[in-house]
Amino acid sequence: MDAEHNDGGTDVKTAMHSWRFRHHFTYKADQGKNIIVQCNLCLPKVNLLSTSKTSTSNLKKHLDRKHLGCEDKVDGGVKRGRKKDEPNAEASGHIKLKKLKAEIISRSLTQTKVNDLIFNFIVEDCQSFYLLDQPGFRKLLEGLTEGRLTMDRVTLFTKVDLVFSNMRDEVMAKLNGIHYVCTTADVWTANNRSFFGMTCHWIDVCSLERKSAGLGFSRLHGRNTYDAIAGKIHDIHVAYNIESKVQTTVTDNGSPFIGVFKEFLIEDNQDSDDDIGFFENVSAILDCEPEQDMLLFLPTLQRCASHTLDLIVAEDFWQAMSQGPMCQLHYSTMAKVSAFWSKCHHLQVASETADDIAKMPLAVPAVIRWNVEYCAVQKVVSLSERELTELCARLGISRLQPEEMAFLREYATVFKPLAFALELFQAEQKCYLGLVIPTILSLKNKLNEQKATANYFADVINAIVIAIDLRFQDLFASTEAKIATATTPQFRLWWMSPSERDEMCALLAREGSQVEPICKTEVETNQNVAAIESEDDFFSYGPVKPAVQVQQRGAMEEIRKYLEGTGKSLECLQDFPRVKQLFLKYNTTLPSTAPVQRLFSHKGNLIASQRSHLTDDYFERIQLLRYNSNMCSVNMD
Template sequence: MHPRVIHSLPKADTSNDGDEQSGKDTAPPPLKQAILSTPAITQRRLNSLVFDFIVNEVQPFSTVENTSFRKMVEGLSGGRSPVCRKTLMTHIEKTFPKMKEAITEILLHTQNVCTTADIWTAHHRSFIGITCHWIESDTLDRKSAALACERIRGHHTYDVIAAKISQVHAEFQIQGKVSATVTDNGSNFVKAFNEYGDSETEDGLEDTDDVQFDDVTTVLEEQEHEELNFFLPPHHRCAAHTLNLIATTDLDKAASQQGVSKKIYRSAKAKCAAIWNKAHRSSGASDVIEEIAQMRCVVPSVTRWSSEYHAIEKLMNLPESQLNEICEQLKVAKLHPQETVFLREYAAILKPLAYSVNLLQGEKNCYFGYVIPTLLSLKAKLSEKLTQVQFSTHILLAIIKAIDTRFAAVLASHEARMAASTIPKFRLWWLADDERESMRRTMVQEARLLNTEPSNDSSTTGHTSVGNEPEDDDDDSFFSFQSTQVTCSTAEDEVQRYLQDSDKTLTSLKGYPLIRALFLKYNTTLPSSAPVECLFSHGGLVFTPHRNRMTDKHFEEVLLLRYNRLYWTVD
């Protein structure tokens, strides 16, 4: 048996110079744990963070008085206390006007803007929301700001709407800069712009060449008793909302006209609605669907056709066996094979329509120039499906006809055609061959007008006082016979080069200053009023049943501060 050898490690020499080695072993000193020191937070910084949290995360004002919240903040800040509710409200009231001033300053240096407007009602209170949108001339990035979400009392009549919109435009000094105000198809909005807006609207009055003379005294007397007139910008109806009307009103009317199709259409949608109602009212029913189909059941919104379409599409993507099992488990009527065929056909043929609605609701990367190419592509794709359907031929024809009818003014609009032509993605490719030359000449003419606009620079403008002889420089400027020819050549050349360019990105416009200016002029307008609806979705978070006692003033301040978070900081 081998003896066990124990090897010992040499001891570390812990003796100091001049000291004798101790008889006892000295253990090495324990390692000290590194202490992470956090920089001290100032009270001002703490107040700013709490303010951001309350406003941007849509928290109740009472949160700052919550004991647990205060303990957490004090523990994280090294004993500093968060602001009280009264101080928080003071910060909001001070920050709100500064935010408005910042937005007004930006809009003062912006040439073209577009606004959207809508009315929202919740908890027996109504508010009119107005948002503003523009394109930065350097980067061509879309920018947005919320201008108002004011309380409306009483009836939402056209004159009340006109007064509010005119007031907000004047408050932010954008009266002469608004290319158009986009709203839904509500009759009160349409009448407001017909009465107080540009006469060249979709429902405008016809021009007349008759000259009428009125007695000046009579006119002045009438004006003394006449209410203040409001002058509104041109009005555009929301393209997405119009398509939504086509997909609901016009489609439902067409599907309900024929006997067999009418029965299948109504019974199939009723059975789908029964499934959605079960899933909406009972979590157990929703769990059944998720267990069988391995998916969440989509319950459509009542006012959104696209959400209903996607809900039908999701059901129709299920195998027939799973669909029947869901109906059996939920104890609702099963879909007949003909109804299933109809719904699958419905989902297939209307997919381009649902895509178009979602496309035109965009904000950052969608412009007014998208409207006509989208409508033309939609009509072409719907026409292609006419030979592929069994039950829905009359539905497709009705939708195509409704597009031509409801969008007749837009399809013939000079502004919409110019907007599409100045987007590199489309240029003139969306036009028929025999129409391209005419549109090219129109673009050249518009470019010439831009290139011959007089300069606002006082140093290059000859100011001649009354009774004085014009200076020689003024003579040279007046007797200029070559500038028009040069301008025409420049515009013609730039338009031709732009149309021959294959680059489809907006960055390509850097090489075409005249086309870029036309793009900014005609594409500032949005195709839909979706942004103001987004503003109201923020309002739904703020204006909850637990916080509906908030005053109208505080509600607007918090809502706009949250939407315009890029335009303010807390002092």
């Protein structure tokens, strides 16, 4: 007997009398304001439910929780229509919407999409290809993807080859239309294995935005000799057909690269082609094979400005501090701060305690980056006296004395410009060679301003300023760096003394007259070149002024108008085509090797290479695909 017939014996009709799902329940007993019913869908298990005579919400929740989908069977399979404003129609529509959404998601997750996700997971995290053969991983994917198949390791190798080939072609196509490029190179050694990395950078002609691509991440076998490194640089430049476009190669100040370019670059006063050296095959000599020489084309070397500043901090700063009167104070202060960092780094409880007291995460510096150490000192200095006292007490470390805190505060104030300059040089998108000279000049001025009020670091400031002049003297003497700075609208010639500006203006005019500016109307003009030249052959009005003189006069006028301008945005270069070309030529060079360091900085990539059992070739492909993922389409077709 269903609920409707049982209620028929009473004078008061319950809510179940008109409920569309009443046939799923059987009336059993009356219990005051409630009624007891049995769920027919739970049979043969007897499941008695209590519900109000005026509401069926409990029973509807039971259907949604235990028998989702029963709404498709109403009154023995005949579905009754309901109006939108009826109370149960909204809840039923919500359930149908959830089911429809699940069906759409299931249908949209195609096999190609699953393969793309697997490929991106392997490339982004440098995972082992053998992971695809693990039964647990295959079951996980098949369960998450509604039974979709997991591609095997052989298919993944094929896909990596295909996508890498497409990526390489795309990079070469982009570089084919570029006139000026800059490369950065570095060698990284870990786990007794050495890798050579190289990135390429250029400026888009239209948008003047910096573009980057990874070119190489290859294994260096044997000793890192000069000829091996020079051969890698040359081979990658030739492979991408950019050996004639590279303005400079930026490296750190380490002895391998300095020795390479000193060995293979030919001095300017020698009568020979520019930047040509010879690569002597040392391996062949050691193996008693016939000697083979290969002609090398190495570009100009540009030393990393960021690394030069790091050397000033790591060597000149410490030398001046160790020989000065503040040596003992410096060592005692940094020893306490280092103990503080060590506990926060190694003990989770200490880190949580610091966060709880200071209400902010406290940075722990990396060994190789001084600017990170500076930020960590700033965190300590920002603590109040109460916070610092409580923190030292709870961590069990010696409290900093007032003089030591004063030492740290002056440290944070004096060397703030130095930390800012380092961060500026390590940028990539908006950092150009023309930024280096003004930054170094501003850094020296700001350091000298601090000497008048410095109590602890006056002698150190003098030592750092002297070290800056010594280590950057080649840069200040570089004509290329001066032109790069002058063609940057933010600086122009404002950084030069008045006596040097006339000479620099003449130099810009000479350089500008030798470049071919790309004007907006150049395409339209080229369409009528043949007709104009044929008419010029007929008409003659006497001697003509040399074209070189006319071009130099036009370049001088353009340079003068540019130097008189006040706009600081790169957009103003669009009005000065010759200056724009000079900017592209000389500011393509980056001031630091930060991009190639980022190529090596992926967490655990070198460790993962051993764990994943990848060959050197496939490991290089994975690293380059990961690095170029933002510029190229590395997803599978």
